[in-house]
Amino acid sequence: MNWPGRAQAAEPARQPGTENIWALLERVPDPEIPVLSVVDLGIVRHVEWEAAAGNPKILHVGITPTYSGCPATEMIHQSVRRALDAAGYTDALIEQVLAPPWSSDWLTEAGRQKLAAFGIAPPESAVGQPRHLLRAPASVTCPHCGSRVTKRVSEFGSTPCKAHYRCAACLEPFDYFKCL
Amino acid sequence: MSAVGEAAESPRGKPGSGESSPEGLRPALFRYLLRLGDTSLVLGQRLGEWVGHSPALEEDLGLANISLDLIGQARLLLTYAGGIEGKGRDEDALAFLRDAPSFANLTLVEQPNGDFGRTIVRQCLLDAWQLELYEALASSRDARLSSIASKAVKETRYHFHYSSDWLVRLGDGTAESHGRVQRALEDLWRFTEELFAADEVEEQLGRAGVAPVLADLQPRWSSRMDAALHEATLVKPPPSPYPWHGKRGVHTEHLGHLLAEMQHLQRTYPGARW
Numbered sequence: 001m002n003w004p005g006r007a008q009a010a011e012p013a014r015q016p017g018t019e020n021i022w023a024l025l026e027r028v029p030d031p032e033i034p035v036l037s038v039v040d041l042g043i044v045r046h047v048e049w050e051a052a053a054g055n056p057k058i059l060h061v062g063i064t065p066t067y068s069g070c071p072a073t074e075m076i077h078q079s080v081r082r083a084l085d086a087a088g089y090t091d092a093l094i095e096q097v098l099a100p101p102w103s104s105d106w107l108t109e110a111g112r113q114k115l116a117a118f119g120i121a122p123p124e125s126a127v128g129q130p131r132h133l134l135r136a137p138a139s140v141t142c143p144h145c146g147s148r149v150t151k152r153v154s155e156f157g158s159t160p161c162k163a164h165y166r167c168a169a170c171l172e173p174f175d176y177f178k179c180l
Numbered sequence: 181m182s183a184v185g186e187a188a189e190s191p192r193g194k195p196g197s198g199e200s201s202p203e204g205l206r207p208a209l210f211r212y213l214l215r216l217g218d219t220s221l222v223l224g225q226r227l228g229e230w231v232g233h234s235p236a237l238e239e240d241l242g243l244a245n246i247s248l249d250l251i252g253q254a255r256l257l258l259t260y261a262g263g264i265e266g267k268g269r270d271e272d273a274l275a276f277l278r279d280a281p282s283f284a285n286l287t288l289v290e291q292p293n294g295d296f297g298r299t300i301v302r303q304c305l306l307d308a309w310q311l312e313l314y315e316a317l318a319s320s321r322d323a324r325l326s327s328i329a330s331k332a333v334k335e336t337r338y339h340f341h342y343s344s345d346w347l348v349r350l351g352d353g354t355a356e357s358h359g360r361v362q363r364a365l366e367d368l369w370r371f372t373e374e375l376f377a378a379d380e381v382e383e384q385l386g387r388a389g390v391a392p393v394l395a396d397l398q399p400r401w402s403s404r405m406d407a408a409l410h411e412a413t414l415v416k417p418p419p420s421p422y423p424w425h426g427k428r429g430v431h432t433e434h435l436g437h438l439l440a441e442m443q444h445l446q447r448t449y450p451g452a453r454w
Contacts, residue, residue: 068331069224069252098256098327101334135341154238155342160245160335164238180334 011042011108018047021059021089028083031075032159035118038076041066042106045097059084059092064102067160067180104180116143121165121176136163136178145170152176208384209322210264211284212391214274215381215427216313217257218285221275222435223306224250225442226293235296242342246303249335256328276446280435287426288371290435297350297357298364304343305368308404309375309397310336316392325390344408351412362414370420375401377423 014022025044030036038044046062063080065073077094084092104123107115112122121143139150147169157164162175227247234240258271288306293299314336317329350357378386378394385391409416426432446452 065252065331067249067252068256068328068335069248069250071248098331099323101327101331135338154241155338156238156242156245158241160248160338164241178338 011106012045015046015048017049021047021061021084021087024083024087025061025080028076028079031072031079033115033118033120035114036111038063038080040108040111040114042102042108042111043076044080059089060095061092062095062097064097066102069160102180104177107177115177119143119174120162121174123177123179125179136176140165140176142167142170142172143174144172202388205385205388205390206264206266208381209390210261211381212385213257213261213264213325214284215286217254217261217274218283219289219306220250220257221254222283222285222438223289223303224248224254225438226289227299227303229293230299239296243299246339246342249332249339253328253332253335256331260324260328272446276443280431280439281429283431283435283439284427284429285435286371286374287424287432288368288374290426290431290438291368291371292434294364295360297361298368300343300346300350301361301364301368303339304347304408305372305375305405307336307340307343308401308408311340311404312397312401313392316397320391321389347408347414348412351409351414358413361412365409365414366417369417370422371424373420373422374424374426377427379428 022039022044025047026037026039028038030038030041030043043063043066044061045064046060048060049057050060051057061080061084063076080094084090084094105125107122115122121140124137124140136152136155138152139148141148142150142165145167147167149168150165151168152163153166153173154164156162157175161178161180163178164173165176166173224247227243227250230243231240231247234243254275255271258274262269262271262274286306288302291302293302311333314329314333318326318333320326320329347361350361352358376394376398382391382394386393406416426435
């Protein structure tokens with residue numbers, strides 16, 4: 001299926017020597033959409049070993065909230081903590097990163113494919129479209145059958161990050177992950 | 181509100197951490213953060229009253245989701261406020277243990293929900309204001325406030341689409357819906373004075389480049405509201421002569437009842453956790 005144009009995902013640069021930690025974070029699922037990892041969602045912003053004078057290096061893991069009121073934020077924090085502790089990084093610091101604010105553009109390509117396979121239409125952001133005009137579009141691609149003959153039922157779906165649609169071709173309802 | 185056991189590593193940020201404004205600005209910044217945070221918190225609480233009672237399932241979801249966004253903004257702002265105050269009060273202490281005279285929310289948002297149309301009018305007036313305010317705050321010299329605002333403005337755009345769409349549907353609707361929404365507009369318009377009435381808190385922060393000049397936000401708010409009201413075939417009420425003082429802790433009779441319901445559990449069982 002071809003998804004309409006999207007901006008390049010801003011994947012954070014990975015510090016050499018942290019590959020194993022990124023790998024373990026790739027196994028931390030999003031609580032609401034468990035097929036996606038926190039890395040797929042662009043929630044993990046940095047994984048860095050920082051030298052502290054005279055002391056062993058400290059691991060800093062930066063995570064960013066998606067929506068201001070996302071109730072999964074706490075759970076994600078706890079899941080990342082548990083994953084780091086289980087792997088022995090009990091002294092790692094988990095930092096909340098607020099700037100730049102999370103954007104749906106940070107969803108990885110793998111994340112977008114997984115969303116669609118799970119039955120949630122991934123965000124359709126035309127490259128260069130002014131953000132202030134953005135709203136859940138009148139129609140998006142149906143993740144079940146690929147048709148564009150879909151209709152927006154509600155701007156807010158099961159969660160603030162999603163809108164609700166119905167497909168006129170296959171008649172299935174589905175959620176759409178909104179552009180932010 | 182806090183689901184994580186230890187406050188030290190809260191996902192909402194350590195109180196006081198982050199790049200904040202110089203020492204001399206802290207008292208004004210604390211009061212300003214309460215104004216913004218309390219406005220979001222009280223409105224979030226009002227919208228929560230609709231859960232299970234909305235006219236349609238989609239509106240139950242819509243209002244609840246907007247409420248969630250607002251409460252999230254309140255958490256970020258109040259956590260920052262507690263850190264600036266420096267007396268060890270976190271977001272929960274500020275939300276659940278203050279009395280009405282200590283709340284600094286805009287008078288508009290504590291007004292009762294009334295019917296769905298009245299809720300929509302209140303929401304649209306506030307959404308249009310938050311849009312201008314957060315847009316301006318995204319370039320605040322205070323980096324943490326700028327981050328919170330940059331995030332909030334994106335969510336507020338969706339809120340405004342929702343509330344203005346409904347304003348148009350109800351205003352340019354049946355005689356019944358039009359009449360109800362016009363009356364609600366006339367009742368709530370008096371509280372819009374306060375949106376742009378600056379005092380020494382906003383003036384001091386304005387000089388420091390931390391907060392925008394409120395009067396500067398009014399022209400765009402007015403033109404946005406004029407366009408929505410015009411499309412909704414509603415008549416803009418005349419300006420109200422009364423200033424309102426919610427920002428200064430002088431509230432209408434409604435806030436006390438709202439806080440009693442919101443704070444009851446925490447005050448009855450202090451320190452209770454899930």
